Amino acid sequence: MTKINSAGILGTGYCLPEKRLTNFDLEKMVETSNDWILERTGISERRIAEKNQPTSYFAYRAAKMALENAKVKPEELDLIIVATITTDRIIPSTACTVQNMLGAKKAGAFDLTAACSGFVYGSVVASQFIETGAYDKVLVIGAETLSKFVNWKDRNTCVLFGDGAGAAVYGRVPEGCGMLGFDLGADGAGGDHLDIPGGGSLNPASHETVDEHLHTLHMDGKEVFRFSVKAMGETVLKSLQRANLTVDDINLLVPHQANIRILKSGSKRLALSMDKIYANLDKYGNTSAASIPIALAEAVEKGRIKKGDIIALSGFGAGLTWASCILKWTGEE
Numbered sequence: 038m039t040k041i042n043s044a045g046i047l048g049t050g051y052c053l054p055e056k057r058l059t060n061f062d063l064e065k066m067v068e069t070s071n072d073w074i075l076e077r078t079g080i081s082e083r084r085i086a087e088k089n090q091p092t093s094y095f096a097y098r099a100a101k102m103a104l105e106n107a108k109v110k111p112e113e114l115d116l117i118i119v120a121t122i123t124t125d126r127i128i129p130s131t132a133c134t135v136q137n138m139l140g141a142k143k144a145g146a147f148d149l150t151a152a153c154s155g156f157v158y159g160s161v162v163a164s165q166f167i168e169t170g171a172y173d174k175v176l177v178i179g180a181e182t183l184s185k186f187v188n189w190k191d192r193n194t195c196v197l198f199g200d201g202a203g204a205a206v207y208g209r210v211p212e213g214c215g216m217l218g219f220d221l222g223a224d225g226a227g228g229d230h231l232d233i234p235g236g237g238s239l240n241p242a243s244h245e246t247v248d249e250h251l252h253t254l255h256m257d258g259k260e261v262f263r264f265s266v267k268a269m270g271e272t273v274l275k276s277l278q279r280a281n282l283t284v285d286d287i288n289l290l291v292p293h294q295a296n297i298r299i300l301k302s303g304s305k306r307l308a309l310s311m312d313k314i315y316a317n318l319d320k321y322g323n324t325s326a327a328s329i330p331i332a333l334a335e336a337v338e339k340g341r342i343k344k345g346d347i348i349a350l351s352g353f354g355a356g357l358t359w360a361s362c363i364l365k366w367t368g369e370e
């Protein structure tokens with residue numbers, strides 16, 4: 038591909054529900070314990086949306102913050118991509134809802150389904166439009182309200198997930214900065230390991246699908262764990278290779294926040310120390326497509342990312358999918 042421009046992040050933002058659900062709260066809801074959850078996942082609490090707060094509620098607020106930090110007006114946006122598996126409605130897309138909320142009249146808008154890898158998939162799509170010169174400003178949002186799709190009687194899954202949104206505005210950056218390399222992957226053969234089986238054309242909604250809990254998330258935790266520990270590191274190595282860089286060049290890895298044991302195993306496999314891997318899953322749990330942009334925006338806010346830093350993003354999740362990219366940070370002006 039002929040690259041006319043370099044594409045990078047101009048600003049980031051995030052939004053989380055106020056309501057906290059702690060492990061101790063969960064002890065009263067299912068047969069579990071704070072010790073088990075903390076030891077097996079690293080999660081202490083997660084944020085939960087109110088009934089009247091759909092995914093777009095958080096997506097819009099994260100987007101506003103990202104646009105302000107990027108000093109970009111909604112009317113300047115050419116495209117809005119919302120990575121989500123918990124869209125407000127089956128149609129229209131949550132991206133169209135957010136486009137209307139922002140008043141981003143010029144922007145095209147679509148949702149992207151790649152589960153926990155969705156934000157990185159979206160970032161790669163955004164960078165292609167900018168690198169070819171087709172578009173100037175693309176907003177990528179990762180937003181989820183998984184609490185609305187979890188079976189609150191299933192201890193295997195309900196302790197893991199939380200709600201929230203993160204966003205990034207992509208635009209032109211100086212040559213040699215921004216997106217330096219990426220890797221996208223999928224293995225559809227593993228699709229049954231993690232799914233929400235009801236409500237689509239395979240199992241249209243009916244009394245039976247509700248009775249059988251087909252509208253909530255089902256997961257073979259062990260299979261997904263095995264896949265995740267491998268995927269997290271392997272995809273980063275591929276992106277580094279495409280960027281002509283090595284693990285030693287990474288200043289901060291911002292991975293999908295699924296389980297602290299997955300991050301520690303990734304740290305070992307990559308030979309990258311844990312202090313270079315950003316983790317906030319103790320506070321927010323697994324927020325699927327939102328986890329990487331929330332962590333990224335939080336890391337920027339805390340001063341963990343500086344101009345010139347090499348940042349790796351790594352996502353893995355349902356599909357099965359995986360995705361990573363390497364960004365040379367230009368800073369939020």
Ligand code: ACO
Binds near residue numbers: 074258323354
């Ligand atoms: N509290 C207490 N006990 C529990 C709980 C709980 N909340 N959940 C499960 N257990 C029990 C199980 O029933 C099992 O009991 P048994 O041996 O009597 O059957 C025992 O604990 C061990 O269960 P395992 O599944 O072996 O536990 P494991 O150590 O694998 O941890 C976990 C489970 C946390 C789900 C882990 O497998 C995991 O993190 N998997 C990956 C999840 C992930 O990364 N998802 C990413 C993608 S998410 C997306 O795309 C939307």
